[in-house]
Amino acid sequence: MNMAIINANRVVPLSGEDFRGQFERDVLAGLSASQKTLPCKYLYDETGSKLFEAICELDDYYLTRTEATIFARSLQDMAVTLGDSVILIEPGAGNCEKAEPLLEAMDNPRAYFPLDISSEILLAAQHRIRHRLPDLEIVPVIGDFTSGDAWSRLPVSNARKVIFFPGSTIGNFTPEQARDLLERFAENLDSGDGLLLGADLVKDSVILERAYHDSNHITEAFNKNLLTRINSELNGDFNTDAFAHRAFYHSLRQRVEMHLVSLVEQHVSVSGRHFSFTEGETIHTENSHKYTLPGLQTLLRDTGFSPEKYWTDDKQHYAICYAHVR
Ligand code: AVI
Numbered sequence: 001m002n003m004a005i006i007n008a009n010r011v012v013p014l015s016g017e018d019f020r021g022q023f024e025r026d027v028l029a030g031l032s033a034s035q036k037t038l039p040c041k042y043l044y045d046e047t048g049s050k051l052f053e054a055i056c057e058l059d060d061y062y063l064t065r066t067e068a069t070i071f072a073r074s075l076q077d078m079a080v081t082l083g084d085s086v087i088l089i090e091p092g093a094g095n096c097e098k099a100e101p102l103l104e105a106m107d108n109p110r111a112y113f114p115l116d117i118s119s120e121i122l123l124a125a126q127h128r129i130r131h132r133l134p135d136l137e138i139v140p141v142i143g144d145f146t147s148g149d150a151w152s153r154l155p156v157s158n159a160r161k162v163i164f165f166p167g168s169t170i171g172n173f174t175p176e177q178a179r180d181l182l183e184r185f186a187e188n189l190d191s192g193d194g195l196l197l198g199a200d201l202v203k204d205s206v207i208l209e210r211a212y213h214d215s216n217h218i219t220e221a222f223n224k225n226l227l228t229r230i231n232s233e234l235n236g237d238f239n240t241d242a243f244a245h246r247a248f249y250h251s252l253r254q255r256v257e258m259h260l261v262s263l264v265e266q267h268v269s270v271s272g273r274h275f276s277f278t279e280g281e282t283i284h285t286e287n288s289h290k291y292t293l294p295g296l297q298t299l300l301r302d303t304g305f306s307p308e309k310y311w312t313d314d315k316q317h318y319a320i321c322y323a324h325v326r
Contacts (some may be wrong), residue, residue: 019117024234024271031268031275031283038226040172040258040286041144045229049094051222060214062207063168066318067198071101071166074311074320079105081309081322082162082194089113089154090164091145091185096125098166102196103133110159111137115145146181151188161189166198166320171255171289175299178289182303189325195305198320201312202290205249212247212256212288220245223258223285236270246282254295258286296321 023042030037044052056064071078082088084107090099093114103109112129116122122140129138143150163185170178185195212219223245227238243260250257262277269275291299296319297307305323312319 020233027230027234027270028273031270031273036275036277036281036283038230038283038285041146042229043222043226043286045225045233048222048225048229051218051225054218055214055222058214058216058218060210060216061219062211062317063200066313066315067166067168067320070311070313070318070320071098075101075105078102078196078311078320078322079107082106082196083160084108085110085159086194087111087113087157087159087161088164089115089161089188091115092165092167092169093122093125094118095121096129099164100129100132102164103129103136109133109136111139111155111157113139113141113154115141115143115150115154117142117144146184148184151184154188160193162194162196163189164196166196168198168200168288168318170197171200171291172286173289174287175289178299179303182299182305186304186325191325194322194324195300196320196322197296197300198318199291199296200288200318201316202254202292203315203317205251207317208249208256208290209247212258213245217245219247219258223247223260226285227260230270234271236268238268238270239266242266243283253287253289254291255287255289257284258288259284291319293319 026039030039055061079102086106087110088099088103093099093116096114099112103112114122114125119142122142126138126140139155141150141153143153173181224240224243227240227243230236231238242263244263246259246261247256259282262279262281265279266277267274293310300307300323304326306326307321307323310319310321
């Protein structure tokens with residue numbers, strides 16, 4: 001018999017002060033490094049999230065469309081693979097749009113725990129899903145899924161669990177970070193529990209670079225919005241016109257790197273601290289790692305999972321993989 005879910009429907013918000021303090025520390029540390037860098041998670045303020053949604057609609061950005069095609073084609077098979085009476089946990093769930101059809105296809109899902117830093121988006125999604133799946137228990141958990149703190153707020157249950165991590169978000173972590181993250185996932189699961197993971201695959205660099213340097217310049221706006229955000233939230237004075245968007249595929253590292261290139265020698269202040277840029281100096285704003293299928297299997301095996309099954313598109317541009325905890 002399954003134990004009752006403890007703490008059901010508890011929503012624990014993060015304090016705005018905690019977030020601002022962390023944002024400031026990360027930005028000041030990143031701009032002080034010899035290769036200036038900014039963590040890509042800060043790309044997603046309200047404007048950044050809207051720009052990312054627009055990116056997902058672009059012809060050049062094949063990832064979202066390709067993943068959606070794989071889901072549409074194999075949803076039933078995935079639902080059967082996941083099994084019945086499962087709790088679906090989704091780190092970084094956002095608007096929960098991808099989980100909804102999966103939950104509908106699943107056999108008697110026991111509960112859905114979406115985890116995200118944005119309480120408004122989660123609560124709106126909870127409302128929407130409740131309407132479609134009135135019997136499903138939904139427990140939004142507010143927090144950063146890369147920190148242990150958020151995971152400790154998940155309700156406790158002995159039902160079988162599956163972590164759902166689509167969207168190739170795994171690609172935004174370096175291989176070391178990806179290993180740490182999947183180990184964290186495994187720690188929060190039991191033997192036999194599962195992981196359904198979406199990952200972008202290695203392919204022709206022209207296709208990759210077009211996806212991150214789109215002809216509509218939306219990715220450029222997305223990248224530069226990070227500077228606008230620093231200006232408004234951390235009292236910065238970046239001139240966004242004095243930086244250019246750059247995205248290129250690094251074949252040895254198997255990743256697309258996104259940078260902001262200083263077009264001139266300049267000085268910028270943020271939170272009262274001063275930073276100098278030489279002409280051509282860059283701020284590294286994002287990595288988007290691409291996997292081979294064997295590379296993905298190695299990552300899963302190294303972090304306590306046994307890969308069981310994967311689904312891809314006809315061109316093998318993208319993969320969704322199911323693995324269980326050993
Ligand atoms: C969220 N993530 C998987 C996107 C990616 O493709 O790495 C973020 C993104 N950056 C630029 N375009 C999209």
